[in-house]
Amino acid sequence: MKEKIGLVVMFKISEPGGAPSVIVNAIRALNKMGKEVHLLTPFKLNYARIKELYGDIKIRKTYYPNKLKSVICQTNFLPRRFMKKEFNEMMREVDLVIDIDGGYMHNFLTPENYNKYIIWRFSCVNIYSDSDWSFKRKFIEKVKTILGARTLTIPSSNHRIYAVDEWTGKEMRKNYNLNTEDIRLYPVIRVEDFFGNNNNKKNQISIFGRISPHKLIEDSIKIFAKGTSNYNDYELVIFGAATADTPEYLNKLNKLIKNLGIGSRVKIIQNPSFEDLKRILAESKIIIDSQREVSNTLTTIEAMSSGNIILIHRNSGCFTEVLKNGELGFGFENVEEGGRVLSEVLNKGDNIETKDLVERSKDFSEDNFIKRLNQIIMEN
Numbered sequence: 179m180k181e182k183i184g185l186v187v188m189f190k191i192s193e194p195g196g197a198p199s200v201i202v203n204a205i206r207a208l209n210k211m212g213k214e215v216h217l218l219t220p221f222k223l224n225y226a227r228i229k230e231l232y233g234d235i236k237i238r239k240t241y242y243p244n245k246l247k248s249v250i251c252q253t254n255f256l257p258r259r260f261m262k263k264e265f266n267e268m269m270r271e272v273d274l275v276i277d278i279d280g281g282y283m284h285n286f287l288t289p290e291n292y293n294k295y296i297i298w299r300f301s302c303v304n305i306y307s308d309s310d311w312s313f314k315r316k317f318i319e320k321v322k323t324i325l326g327a328r329t330l331t332i333p334s335s336n337h338r339i340y341a342v343d344e345w346t347g348k349e350m351r352k353n354y355n356l357n358t359e360d361i362r363l364y365p366v367i368r369v370e371d372f373f374g375n376n377n378n379k380k381n382q383i384s385i386f387g388r389i390s391p392h393k394l395i396e397d398s399i400k401i402f403a404k405g406t407s408n409y410n411d412y413e414l415v416i417f418g419a420a421t422a423d424t425p426e427y428l429n430k431l432n433k434l435i436k437n438l439g440i441g442s443r444v445k446i447i448q449n450p451s452f453e454d455l456k457r458i459l460a461e462s463k464i465i466i467d468s469q470r471e472v473s474n475t476l477t478t479i480e481a482m483s484s485g486n487i488i489l490i491h492r493n494s495g496c497f498t499e500v501l502k503n504g505e506l507g508f509g510f511e512n513v514e515e516g517g518r519v520l521s522e523v524l525n526k527g528d529n530i531e532t533k534d535l536v537e538r539s540k541d542f543s544e545d546n547f548i549k550r551l552n553q554i555i556m557e558n
Contacts, residue, residue, distance in 0.1 A: 180273035180555050182238075183208055184216040186265070187278050188257050192224035194231055194419035194449050195388055196476045200300065201278065202232040203366035207548050214238045218268050220248055220257050231452065241268045258282040269294060274558055280333025296558055297333045298363055299350060300342035300473070340554060345473040345495030363554060366547040367476055369483035369539045372456060381409075384462040384486070385416045386477040387469070389424045389448060396434055397468035397513050401489070403438040404517025409524050414440070415458055417447040418477070424448065459484035464523065466516070470494055483539035485532045489520055506535055
């Protein structure tokens with residue numbers, strides 16, 4: 179029986195955001211399963227901050243690089259190359275390692291621990307963005323390419339890969355010629371915390387997620403402006419985690435909002451608390467998501483569980499898989515269509531039922547995650 183589970187996580191989990199919440203919720207699920215959790219990460223954990231954002235978790239042991247090495251390992255470029263010692267130490271002490279996303283570290287495996295390693299892939303292979311707004315972002319991406327950082331994200335072809343959803347599984351085949359296991363390890367989403375929040379709806383629409391360029395928030399703002407041109411009593415709330423790109427990106431968004439003449443109807447909230455997040459979704463009727471070529475998004479599923487109508491780009495995992503190709507929500511291909519569809523939805527008033535959306539969100543609950551994860555642990 180595998181009781182000690184190691185996780186390899188190369189990003190900060192002590193901050194707000196979708197990826198950190200996935201990991202923290204997974205650790206909490208492992209705690210609930212009675213597993214002893216070990217964590218390899220280049221970032222020191224801030225347990226107080228984690229508790230504030232997501233609640234309590236228990237980690238038996240963490241494996242950090244030393245102070246000098248952490249300077250390199252905390253960059254976005256080459257952390258995996260320099261954590262061999264810490265990786266092998268964890269491998270010796272646990273029964274199974276789940277590498278989040280995978281890449282390069284499988285080269286450190288010894289014959290004794292070769293079969294104690296699997297991969298949970300939930301990051302996109304390619305993130306779509308048509309924005310040319312930031313020279314800084316272009317420069318960073320160019321440096322990553324020069325240093326070969328992209329190649330370090332390719333998982334092992336000789337170990338089991340569990341994709342987070344169908345979209346990611348297809349991406350792995352298309353871009354890396356890698357097959358993934360049939361079972362999908364969908365993330366834990368705290369849908370239960372949002373149930374019953376459907377009686378406080380206002381004339382409010384939300385854009386929910388990290389406030390960063392690849393979310394294409396500008397398109398969602400344009401859709402709101404077009405779709406509510408005859409519904410001026412509707413307000414827009416843009417809320418989510420801030421990143422290093424956020425200040426510059428907000429300058430662009432604020433200019434757009436001013437030019438569209440909707441400034442009095444728009445509110446932007448950075449790094450909302452979980453209670454604020456729940457309140458905003460409870461008060462909102464519709465969520466707009468313009469991100470495309472992306473796997474299932476936690477924010478959309480959280481909005482579903484709070485009874486929000488979903489208006490989302492068709493070229494996304496959420497539309498094809500979660501919303502069953504539009505059976506449970508509404509899709510669009512561009513801003514013009516999005517604005518038209520939003521207007522049609524508003525014209526129907528409160529006649530659109532959201533019970534099926536709430537029911538669908540239950541598939542991503544902690545209990546269902548534990549069932550899937552337990553099956554994976556048993557077969558490895």
